[in-house]
Amino acid sequence: MLRVAVVRFPGSNCDFDTLRAAQHAGLDAYFVWHRDTSLEGADAVILPGGFSYGDYLRSGAIARFSPVMQAVQRHAEAGGPVLGICNGFQILCEAHLLPGALMRNAGLSFVSRPVDLVVERADTAFTAAYAPGARIRLPVSHGDGRFVATPDTLRMLEAEGRVVLRYVAATEGSPLQPNPNGSANHIAGICNASGTVVGIMPHPDRMWEDVLGTSDGLGFFTSLAAWRPRASTLNAPSP
């Protein structure tokens, strides 16, 4: 069973949802605290949503310097999978594990509602359970979700196929507007060059069983449950 560390920061509030979703998908998921310096042998790491450190200064700016983030950085550099959801995505950008930044929503309002998405990368540790181009519906819940990057970075992300999730127009007749926050190129989620570090604004942790509306989010966790580490990259002794 894959071991998955769910990192809790002061102000995380999707930690239990994420833990339960991961366990439901058959993962050995457990919490690590932001002051911990070890990931306790994790095969993968999830940074959950919330308002770490009250979003002081900028969302994710302070969490990024938590002791545990050094371990997350090492894990990511060794090729270990990392998923950042919402505030977790903001933290990954602040930590420069992903390019760009997440700024105040264009409409200024906090947006909490379902959005329609297309899965553009179905070959990551977190999205392999989806068909390429699959349309899914997940909730967003954020005030700082507008993805911003330099024109060069945006071109690179597009050219290298690093957009994992993109906001799309809903099916005909749906009242939902695409792009809830003014993100560049309607980007809802991206990955690093090797596809191992993924950051997304929507919340699969809030929609993974039918009683919650849809189970569209479950695939992020079942993908990981089916993922297998390459022996050469993970759990290698520290230098």
Added chain:
Amino acid sequence: MSFRVHVRVMPREGLLDPQGQAVEHALSALGFDEAAGVRVGRAIELEVAAPSRKEAEDRVRRMCDKLLANPVTEDYRLEVEEV
């Protein structure tokens, strides 16, 4: 020596600043039609012990680059005064 440093962090020119726009609309609604180009940033003040003004400024620049400003979206300016 001790210095008081005023850091002004502003959203980078050319990036959408929805807070600035909202404040501009509000000013216009109050009759201040002459207000234009409103932008909203952040001011940070701190005291720094350093052997010289130059050194204090260098240290605070490093603080800005690492934490106080986001190099992707923000620019900053410093004012250093001796206390």
